[in-house]
Amino acid sequence: MARTLASRGVEYVFGLPGGEIVAFIDACRRAGMRFVLTGHEASAAWIAQVLGQITGIPGVAVSTLGPGATNLVTGVANAMLDRAPMLAITAQIPESSIATLTHQRLPLNAIFSPVTKASVSVGRGDTAALIDRAMNLAAAPRPGPVHIALASDVALQESADGEPVEAEARRDDDLGEIASHLSAARRPLVLIGLGATPAMAPAIRALIDRLQCPFLVTPKAKGIASEDHPLFLGVASGMAIDRDVVETIQQADLVLAIGFDPVECDKTWFAKTNIVAIDSVSMREGDYHPQEAIGDIVRLASHLQVDAKPWPVDLVAQRRAAMARTPGDGASPLRMIEELRRVFPRDGIVTCDVGSHKLALGQFWRAYEPGTFFMSNGLSGMGFGVPAAIAAQIACPDRAVMVVAGDGGMLMMLHDLTLIREMNLPIVIVVFSDRSLSLIRVSEERKGIAPYGVDFCPPDFASAAQAFGIEAKRAASIEEARNAVDAALAKREPFLVDVPVDYREYYSLV
Numbered sequence: 001m002a003r004t005l006a007s008r009g010v011e012y013v014f015g016l017p018g019g020e021i022v023a024f025i026d027a028c029r030r031a032g033m034r035f036v037l038t039g040h041e042a043s044a045a046w047i048a049q050v051l052g053q054i055t056g057i058p059g060v061a062v063s064t065l066g067p068g069a070t071n072l073v074t075g076v077a078n079a080m081l082d083r084a085p086m087l088a089i090t091a092q093i094p095e096s097s098i099a100t101l102t103h104q105r106l107p108l109n110a111i112f113s114p115v116t117k118a119s120v121s122v123g124r125g126d127t128a129a130l131i132d133r134a135m136n137l138a139a140a141p142r143p144g145p146v147h148i149a150l151a152s153d154v155a156l157q158e159s160a161d162g163e164p165v166e167a168e169a170r171r172d173d174d175l176g177e178i179a180s181h182l183s184a185a186r187r188p189l190v191l192i193g194l195g196a197t198p199a200m201a202p203a204i205r206a207l208i209d210r211l212q213c214p215f216l217v218t219p220k221a222k223g224i225a226s227e228d229h230p231l232f233l234g235v236a237s238g239m240a241i242d243r244d245v246v247e248t249i250q251q252a253d254l255v256l257a258i259g260f261d262p263v264e265c266d267k268t269w270f271a272k273t274n275i276v277a278i279d280s281v282s283m284r285e286g287d288y289h290p291q292e293a294i295g296d297i298v299r300l301a302s303h304l305q306v307d308a309k310p311w312p313v314d315l316v317a318q319r320r321a322a323m324a325r326t327p328g329d330g331a332s333p334l335r336m337i338e339e340l341r342r343v344f345p346r347d348g349i350v351t352c353d354v355g356s357h358k359l360a361l362g363q364f365w366r367a368y369e370p371g372t373f374f375m376s377n378g379l380s381g382m383g384f385g386v387p388a389a390i391a392a393q394i395a396c397p398d399r400a401v402m403v404v405a406g407d408g409g410m411l412m413m414l415h416d417l418t419l420i421r422e423m424n425l426p427i428v429i430v431v432f433s434d435r436s437l438s439l440i441r442v443s444e445e446r447k448g449i450a451p452y453g454v455d456f457c458p459p460d461f462a463s464a465a466q467a468f469g470i471e472a473k474r475a476a477s478i479e480e481a482r483n484a485v486d487a488a489l490a491k492r493e494p495f496l497v498d499v500p501v502d503y504r505e506y507y508s509l510v
Helices: 002-007 022-030 041-055 067-081 108-115 127-139 176-184 198-211 242-250 297-303 313-323 333-343 356-364 385-395 407-412 416-423 438-446 461-467 478-491 503-508
Strands: 012-015 034-037 059-063 086-092 118-121 145-151 188-192 215-217 232-235 254-258 275-279 291-294 349-352 373-375 401-406 428-433 471-474 495-500
Touching (some): 012 041, 067 145, 086 127, 108 145, 176 275, 188 198, 232 313, 232 356, 275 297, 333 478, 333 503, 349 356, 349 385, 356 401, 373 385, 385 401, 385 407, 385 416, 428 461, 461 495, 478 495
Parallel strands (some): 012 034, 086 145, 188 215, 275 291, 349 373, 349 401, 428 495, 471 495
């Protein structure tokens, strides 16, 4: 198993050991891969999948059996719904005693099957072929996780295999129908989704230039086309000011979806919209039945020849104006986002946790280059931001990496500061502290429910970071936080800034 992973380009394995998985971890060491100890299995899964998204090589997370495996599930489910390539390898009860030994025994294949592309057990035969097929399936469109259960006694035996793992069949449709629909449209709109990878960016940008019509992106496709483009009209799928985004979509008589995946949508507007799609896999499900051309997105985008379809200049200007928001005074989250954008490098990588700040950052952070913005959106799991930043810094050691997290999400992932300090990763962590799970607070109040179960007393995150050996500052203002981030970026050392923000601004955004 380890030799095959190493031959496929895997350099790191993330996780927590247990007595039942140590033989595999030691084999990884002997095969030249580094085992990275994380503070929680969910962090291991998040780091592995984001590393897989950046490199294209499925990341590997490992855990022991029982609670180690169940702790891994949330991160694996995130990879499934965020379409991220990874292998999740868990230990299992010895095959020779699984029928009798009930201590820590769980049906791991049954647990992981609903949240993976496949869940298999290592058995007898050619293990190398099993791992090869699992890696291929994890990377095949749409990418996702594959789970492999390894019984602790099987791990010490000669080469073994399990059930076949096959990638889905793909079809390559003609573009004629798509071109006909576009030719007949008066105001088409391009919508770029998570199936569009950084390698596809040049072809997609060229298509937008040919069509000369406006475009939207979904949060996980930010940067595929630069957001300072004059035809950029915002971020679709459940971010801030979503009502205005849907109104923009309704101005189009046809939407050309490129790699669009409804998994990012928290409402079903896409099922009521006239959509044609070019994609690597079909996204038809339920009431969503677009006209599709399925195949290689670069080839499809490059061969789609249609006359330019510009919108009226005044309509584009109107929709751009509708998407703009002016930050409030004082501890404005929007102003903090604007100030961070001013000092952060254009090609730096930003990761985002989940909460009210995610909706604001997803909409108003401007991404200019592909592969420079990461968030959990399909599953939307709190705790994603810091592990994702660790993955980004490991994959891109010379790039600036920053994570924006809420105080609730940061509280979940404080343990990751140990790994950041150990590896001396120059990640800048910006904690938006509003002393509440403010997204839920807003939801409660809109439903006429008094805020309950959402407010808490966060720690002094700056002091906590210093206790982990990381430089930090508790900012008294947005200007102070911005200056601290600017200085930290220049020093290239791990740094955390804790900045108070006023959650009341979110009421006008979400």
